Amino acid sequence: MSKDKIRWIIFAGLFLFVTLAYTIDIKMVSSPSYEVQKSFDYIESLPEGTILMVSFDHEASSLPEVQPISLVMIRHAFRNNLRIVGLSLFAEGTAIGYRTLNKIAAEYDKIYGVDYVFLGFKPQHIAAILGMGESIYDVFPHDYLGNLTDTIPIMIGIENYDNIEMVISITDGDRAVQWIEYAGPRYDQKVMTGLTAAMITSYDPYLSSGQLFSVVGGLKGAAEYENLYGVPGKGNRGMPAQTAAHLYLIVMIIIGNIIYFRNRKRQGRSS
Amino acid sequence: MDIGVIIAGILTLAIYTFLYKDNPIYRAAESLLIGLAMGYVLVIYWQTAFMDRIFSPLLNESDWWVLIPLILGLLMFSRFSRKYSWLSRIPIALMIGAGAGVAIPAMLYARTLKQISASVMPLITESGGFNFEALVVIVGLLSTLTYFYFSREHKGIIGKVAKLGTYFLMLFFGATFGYTVMSRMSTFIGRIDFLLSDFLHIIK
Incomplete structure (x- = not known):
């Protein structure tokens, strides 16, 4: 898959995740x-x-x-x-x-x-x-x-x-x-x-x-x-979406790291 | 629907088209944003700097003293002439001199003296307990400063302390990065809110 396609998928995922979290009425206690x-x-x-x-x-x-x-x-x-x-x-x-x-x-x-x-x-x-x-x-x-x-x-x-x-x-x-x-x-x-x-x-x-x-x-x-x-107000309204965005980014960081280390291991083997 | 909301909604979507790839719609929206922001700031400055501080006192109150800053300001434009560009040094020298005179004492106090005094905390509290926060601050401060000490090679004990300093730096960068992500997400959420509520009326 090309880098552009991966980028689009990540952005589209973030957009959907945040929009969904914003439309659902969840009360977060902080x-x-x-x-x-x-x-x-x-x-x-x-x-x-x-x-x-x-x-x-x-x-x-x-x-x-x-x-x-x-x-x-x-x-x-x-x-x-x-x-x-x-x-x-x-x-x-x-x-x-x-x-x-x-x-x-x-x-x-x-x-x-x-x-x-x-x-x-x-x-x-x-x-x-x-x-x-x-x-x-x-x-x-x-x-x-x-x-x-x-x-x-x-x-x-x-x-x-x-x-x-x-x-x-x-x-x-x-x-x-x-x-x-x-x-x-x-x-x-x-x-x-x-x-x-x-x-x-x-x-x-x-x-x-x-x-x-x-x-x-x-x-x-x-x-x-x-x-x-x-x-x-708007601060509370944005909290579920904020949390969803953070969770999404954490998952993306973990996936990105797994791919990075896997690729590095493969390159190590091939060299 | 308010025409302003329609325009803002379309322009928001136009800006987000950049996520697909750079395109003329995005560039048009970007240019419009920059142009509008510059135009707005120019008008505000024209009114508050030129009209209120120069022209109004000069024409309405015959306050001739305002000619001095006006002339000094105009001298800045002598930069455009090779022959007279030296004249611009006069207002620049005044600005730097006054700026340094005002800023140095304030910054020395707020950014150096107060920070030093805040960093030097007693390790034992008034109640006799151990102040762990003070220990973290002093260890973090000294090890980070050691990392930026380049007069000796980072070997042995200096190397180890400097290495510890990098961990404190990484903690700071991590916190700053986390907050920055939070900030950008807030801006994005703000736009989602606008698109879903004001523009598309999907949510109330």
């Missing part, structure tokens, strides 16, 4: 990891009216993985009557952030400008992070809709990080690293992140050194958070 529990407990412990800064630092391509995280965390914040200052330090995250906030705000009857605001995008992210430590009004003179920032009810008195309880960076890359490195030591700002699974190991050193408060990682992290929140 206990929350320490980091997800810590994130949830912290948000849960905050008094009403506390200001959270949510930064949408990701591209559209990572939406399937990071959006379930941002959805459940923002829902949790709005349910507990926390207020949100949204922004983006990644150009592609701008419209996504605005739409996500509006969508969830509508579910909880939250009012733009009072319960939440979206400041928009700012280029030169390091300068923006450092600048907000001095004055958010200087870095974002206007919000995404063009309103003067210092006249928006939620922003009155919110001058810098002193008035922000936590920065939550929803990211698919290293943008949260800059939040940790520049907002953390200099302005003593707590940083939490929701990120793609591929980035989890990159953030481990910041977690273990205490520079990063907590992490909600990947679709699995979203599913765990949804379980704690009590309302299953």
Whole structure:
């Protein structure tokens, strides 16, 4: 059989396996990891009216993985009557952030400008992070809709990080690293992140050194958070398919290794 | 059905045709994706960098100070001229100088000093117990560093410690690879969800 045909069979198998697992309604039980529990407990412990800064630092391509995280965390914040200052330090995250906030705000009857605001995008992210430590009004003179920032009810008195309880960076890359490195030591700002699974190991050193408060990682992290929140969403929905895909890949790796060692043995004999 | 959903569904399928083999439908969808992403980012940057930071302060508030970064930015384009390309060194020097000044202290603190202090943990806990995690961290750290120590040949005890370091490295690479596979599968599941629910309405 040609290599192309083998490739097609593997892809077709994965497609069928994942699709089948996705269409079957299976409830999977998973206990929350320490980091997800810590994130949830912290948000849960905050008094009403506390200001959270949510930064949408990701591209559209990572939406399937990071959006379930941002959805459940923002829902949790709005349910507990926390207020949100949204922004983006990644150009592609701008419209996504605005739409996500509006969508969830509508579910909880939250009012733009009072319960939440979206400041928009700012280029030169390091300068923006450092600048907000001095004055958010200087870095974002206007919000995404063009309103003067210092006249928006939620922003009155919110001058810098002193008035922000936590920065939550929803990211698919290293943008949260800059939040940790520049907002953390200099302005003593707590940083939490929701990120793609591929980035989890990159953030481990910041977690273990205490520079990063907590992490909600990947679709699995979203599913765990949804379980704690009590309302299953896309994270939980994706777990059976995720498990099926992993099982499929494990089987493929085992088969691949068996074929490899068998071929090597044959070549050894023939030579 | 929303026209946007139909277009997105067709383009998703067009991208997946690559799994069969490279073809014009895939390339058209890929070019459209890149073009749209670039166009979107360009518009955002135009508005937030040029309009908000340069043109608006200059024209509406007569803030002449913004001419300085504007001129410095324009000097970057002198790279296109052989005669005047030296002018681009001025903004580049400023950028590197300011960038290094801001980044070095922050990175030194976050990536070096804090990591060193986090790596040096007491082997005996406050309650008198043995801290196994601290032992794993210190053995992993030292053996991995030994692997990257090339001033002496990896023979004898150094060779054995370096070999142990490779196992720690393999553990890290394995974990990273596993997470990356998980990440890519999540993206794939996201597309399956879109195709089955929004596009084909097979599931709710």
